[in-house]
Amino acid sequence: MNGVVIVAAGTGSRMKMDINKQFIKLNDKEIIAYTIEKFYENKNIQDIVVVIKEEEFEFFKSQIISKYGFENIKIAFGGNERQDSVYNGLKALDEKCKIVLIHDGARPFVSEEIIANSITEAINNKAVVVGVSVKDTIKVVDSDNNIVETPDRSKLWAVQTPQTFVYQVLLKSYEDAFKDNFYGTDDAMLVERIGYKVKIIQGSYNNIKITTQEDLNIGTQILKVQNY
Numbered sequence: 001m002n003g004v005v006i007v008a009a010g011t012g013s014r015m016k017m018d019i020n021k022q023f024i025k026l027n028d029k030e031i032i033a034y035t036i037e038k039f040y041e042n043k044n045i046q047d048i049v050v051v052i053k054e055e056e057f058e059f060f061k062s063q064i065i066s067k068y069g070f071e072n073i074k075i076a077f078g079g080n081e082r083q084d085s086v087y088n089g090l091k092a093l094d095e096k097c098k099i100v101l102i103h104d105g106a107r108p109f110v111s112e113e114i115i116a117n118s119i120t121e122a123i124n125n126k127a128v129v130v131g132v133s134v135k136d137t138i139k140v141v142d143s144d145n146n147i148v149e150t151p152d153r154s155k156l157w158a159v160q161t162p163q164t165f166v167y168q169v170l171l172k173s174y175e176d177a178f179k180d181n182f183y184g185t186d187d188a189m190l191v192e193r194i195g196y197k198v199k200i201i202q203g204s205y206n207n208i209k210i211t212t213q214e215d216l217n218i219g220t221q222i223l224k225v226q227n228y
Contacts, residue, residue, distance in 0.1 A: 002119055003047035003097040004039045004162070005089035008032050008105030009078025020056060021210060022105045023063070026219050031210055033068050034108035039101075040070055042112060044119055047097055049074040050105070051089040083183050083190075087174050093167070099123065100170055101162035102187050106210045109222055110162065114203060118164040121201055126166045127191045130203035131157040160203040163187045169196060 008022040022032040032050075039045045052060050054077040065073055076092040078085035086102055093100060099122050103110065114130055121128040134156045140149035163186060173190040177183070184190045188198045206222050208215060 001046045001094060001096045002044055002099045002101070003049065003093045003167070004045055004101040004103055005076075005086060005093070006032075006035060006039070006048065006050045006103050006105050007078075007082060007085055007089065008035075009051045009053050009085045010082070010106075020053070022052075023059070024210075024216065026108075026216065027223050030064060031108050031219075032105045033064055035103070035105050035110070036064070036070060036073065037068070038108070038110050038112075039103070039115070040073075042115055044116055045101075047074070047094045048072070049076055049089045049092045051076045051078050051085045053078050081183055083174070083177070086187065087178070090167075090171055090174065097167045099164065100167045101164045102170075103162040104209050107161055107207060108210070108219070109204070109206045109208060109226075111204060111207070114207065115162065117201055118162050121199055122164040122166060125197070125199045126169050127164075127188065127196050127198040129159050129163040129186075129188050129198060129200050130161070130207070131159040131200050132203050132205055132207075134158050157200055159186065159188070159200070160207050160209070165191060 023030050036050065039048055050073060052075060074092050076088040079088055099119055101118060118128055118130060134153060137153055138151055138156055139147045142148050169191060170187060173194050176194050177190050192198055208218060210216060210219050
């Protein structure tokens, strides 16, 4: 059994709108609805958990679950940090789940190919993330904004989601992190911390996370290309 935890409990402060960015509409459909649909219709996914804010439960049920006819979607509530939210989602998955994908609710353009490749690589390697090579030169700066290093761009990737793991490996990494009061910036970091190598595979430049107003415009253009 393969499961996915879709994380949609953030505040979305960079969007500067009075609505959770997950519920903003692109072409009259909420971002989170597109995201759920990608996994709901995927034959490789048997268990779906969506992590939301507890205060948005009724809205989510009526305006997303019921409105679009999603069935057997599990709901977990977010915590103080993303790491807390993902852990709540992990605990809600079916105990028979072998492979788990962690995906951003605001990343609605993940493809069927990316999902399939992620599952295959996780079966073979236990831990995998998707990403794309960075297009721009990256500078490391100090506290005074002076450049101190220019990393080799050929070795730099921008990491996306899904991040995909053998369920028991990811669960152990979370339990060890909480035991040590350690908070990482993504799931792969926690798995790396307990000694596993994480493979990175090709994602897509269309697999954007909608974070700012500019991203809404890009998302609308992607929908046009994909004939939504």
